Each structure stands twice: as structure tokens, then as C-alpha cells.
Amino acid sequence: MELPSNLKYAESHEWIAEHADGTATVGISALAAEQLGDLVYVELPETGRRVARGEACAIVESSKAASDVYAPAAGEVIETNPALKDNPGAVNASPYRDGWLFRLRIDAPAEGLLERDAYARAHGVEAA
Numbered sequence: 050m051e052l053p054s055n056l057k058y059a060e061s062h063e064w065i066a067e068h069a070d071g072t073a074t075v076g077i078s079a080l081a082a083e084q085l086g087d088l089v090y091v092e093l094p095e096t097g098r099r100v101a102r103g104e105a106c107a108i109v110e111s112s113k114a115a116s117d118v119y120a121p122a123a124g125e126v127i128e129t130n131p132a133l134k135d136n137p138g139a140v141n142a143s144p145y146r147d148g149w150l151f152r153l154r155i156d157a158p159a160e161g162l163l164e165r166d167a168y169a170r171a172h173g174v175e176a177a
Contacts, residue, residue, distance in 0.1 A: 050169065051079045052176040053145055057121070057159055058168035064145070065121040065159050073122060073159070076149040077109060077140060080172055086111040088137040093129040093151055100126065100153070102160075107150055109140065121162055124153035 056064040062081035066074045082088070092108040100106045100120040107118035129151045132139055140148035169176040 050174040052165045054165045057162035059121045063121045079144045082141045086113045091133045091137040094126045098126045122155045122159035124155040128152040
């Protein structure tokens with residue numbers, strides 16, 4: 050299972066990549082994308098929206114289920130991935146690159162998240 054080691058992971062399957070400029074990119078893990086199956090719709094938060102850590106702020110939907118996506122850190126949504134409107138399957142094909150969901154200007158570094166190996170153990174998968 051692809052799980053990049055430079056990311057932090059939430060138990061609820063979100064990943065976050067924090068950047069030196071105080072922003073962060075958020076998406077869902079390959080495990081979550083695999084469990085959901087092919088995504089057919091993604092609802093992203095509005096740019097400018099402030100989110101609290103753990104707040105449901107996006108929805109990913111497949112033919113199997115719709116799932117909330119939770120903010121792994123508090124901050125302001127500064128960008129959403131426009132490509133997902135026409136191609137939600139990018140999340141399945143490339144969850145860590147082309148399939149990112151949104152970017153935040155974070156209030157503080159994310160806390161209480163898992164490193165790659167801990168996330169993999171918690172969900173019974175092997176990290177690659």
C-alpha cells in the first residue's frame with residue numbers, strides 16, 4: 050500500500066503535508082480510496098472557509114458510499130483542487146499527487162496525527 054513517509058495521517062484516513070510557508074495540502078489515503086472504490090463525486094469546502102481540526106469539511110462519494118473528510122488541522126481553506134470537479138477518479142489514481150483535495154493556511158502545526166508506519170499498523174496494512 051502506497052503511504053508516503055513525508056506525510057502525517059489521521060485515524061480517519063486523511064493525510065496532510067505541511068509546508069514551510071505555513072500552508073498544508075490535504076487528501077485521503079490510498080487505503081481510503083481503495084476501500085471506497087471508484088469515486089464519482091467530490092464536494093470540497095469553499096475557499097475562505099475556516100475549519101477546526103476534526104471538522105467534517107468535504108465529502109467523497111463512490112457508488113458504494115459517501116464519506117466525510119475531516120480537517121487534520123485548523124486553518125483557512127486557501128485552495129481546492131479544481132481538477133476533481135470533472136475527474137473525481139484522480140483521487141483513486143493518484144491520492145498523493147493529482148488527487149489532493151484542498152490546501153489550508155494552518156493556524157498551528159498539526160498534532161495528534163500518525164506517522165506512516167503507525168497508520169499502517171493501525172489499519173493492518175503494509176506501507177510501501
